[in-house]
Amino acid sequence: MSAPLSSRPQRIAMRLWRFLLCALLLAVAALPARAERMLVLSDATPDIDAWPAVTLYADADGTLSVENLLERRAQFEPPNSPHANLGVRRDVVWLRVPLSVPLQDDGRWVLDIDYPSLDRVDVHVVSDGRIVRHLVLGDHLPFDERPLASRSHAAPLVLERGVDHELLLRVQTTSSMIVPLRLVKAEAFHQRESRLQMLQGLAAGIGLCLLMYALAHWVGGREPMFLYYAITIASITLFFFAYYGLGPQYLWPGNRWLTENAAPLAILVCIGSGMPMIERMLDARSLSRRMATVMLGVTALAWSAAALFALDLISYRAAHLTGTLLGLLPMLLAVPVAWVRWRSGDRAAPYLFVGWGVYAVGAAVMLSLLRGWVDSDGWSQHACQVGTMFEALMWLRVLGVRNDESRQRAERADREREVLQTLAHTDALTGLPNRRGLETELAAALPHANAQRLLAVGLIDLDGFKAVNDRLGHDAGDELLIAVSARLRSELRHRDVVARLGGDEFVILARDLASEQDAWQLGRKLVASFTQPFSIRGQTCQVGLTMGFALAPLDGSDAAGLLRRADAAMYAGKQSGKGTVRRGTASVGLAGT
16 A cells, blocks of 8 residues: 555655755865865964864874984874973973965074973975974973073974975973973064063072071071971972973083973972971871871871982982872872861961962972873963962961961960969968069079168068957958958059068068168168058057167178078077067177167
8 A cells, every 4th residue: 555645755855855954065075174274474473372273193112213204294293282382291292383485574583482491393395395403492402502591392484485384293202291382473572581581580589588587587587387387388489490491591500400300309398398397387296196197197208209319319200100109199188177176166277278379279280281181371380380389388387377376375485474473472361472583583682682782681570460360360460460461562662572481580671772871761761661550350450579680791701601690690689579670780780779
């Protein structure tokens, strides 16, 4: 049975759709795989990114010559990678860039590859199928032998006008194969370099200021944390100086080893100093001895690798791999400790988290750049430096917090020590110096006593105190002693001292007396002041005093001897009727009134 009439249009439409699809596929297959893009060099565009016109050929064993590659132009393919970033490659890569120089252009350009870590780049200039120039670039080339004295791999080109050219670049490196390839007019090249070097100089200046600050604090306080910070900042600054090619240009222009190896060496030193710095910042040992031991192990590994690399006992790749593996460990190990510190109210921990957060973003971008996962541009090239500098500033804030905490602890310790010293040298009841405090005062006053500036040491005993104490009780007796001490102080000069030895015995030190007569007058004044009664708990109490004194240096120059003479004079006064003043002289016998 034939198909229904209504289905025939559907069958016709289906056949027509199949025909059009086949025609489209044939048309696509007939198109060329990729139209070659040729860079047209013109004064109107003085800075040209050459990467969009790049095709590449992988030379697995690195044996092909430029003549071989000229015969294989058709085998060059567009790079299947992020912009100007081929990632980690151990083979040799040939890059081809077709150029066209119009007649109106002067043909003078600068080839610039702004990734200083490339080992070697052979640049072949091909014109009309002929190799007209060969240039060698790369960090293995001594700085004074470079075609252009610059931190990046740059070379001047003079291209014939009105002719098509090719650039064939043979690239080989042990680092990541990042090839930000540009063709720039000389003036634009120097302007670009000036801007970058100004920014790098500013970053280096910040690093130098932080270094000086840390060293000054370390020299002043001998706190190892500041020394570790200084080494860390120095190694970070050195790393970026090497990474951006400024080290070979300014610091070690003739040293090939540092040109090739300064960057991984600086990273290892940074880890070796940064790990103990973070351990001290967080006081990790007080929280977990095991964590502190692991941090110490990372420190030892980093310093060992740095020493072996500096002595050429391990290769560049081994040092680079070690730095990559250990690089994130300080932060990863410290995050749990910092979290515990933060939750316990540590003021420094939030700054560490903020610093690590920004650094982690920068480090992730740089890792992605070195692995060939992101485009090579200004952001990806400098993200890690920005993150690292921000982290270093947060470290500085943490050091400031820790320094402030240390100062506060020292001040508290000083205050506590002063309180303890005051308690040890002060009578708890009256607030006067006790026997120990008296010894301190005597030790300070005796060296200044002389014949023109006498020191009177008077020992006082109250007359009638026991009767008041027995009648009113010990609490009232204590109040009376407090009142007695206040009256004694009021009768003396501000530079004189009143001390309580215990019970109802007091000692006075009167400095800078012009003569013995001044001491007698002072004693009589004190005796007279006690003719006025005291009011204790609403009752009138009458006590007097008997005083014996000795003069330094007339009666001696040692504290114990002066006190013995004053005590003997006071005892003699008690025996003779109380309420008297007597002097205990150095000679036999006592003088008194």
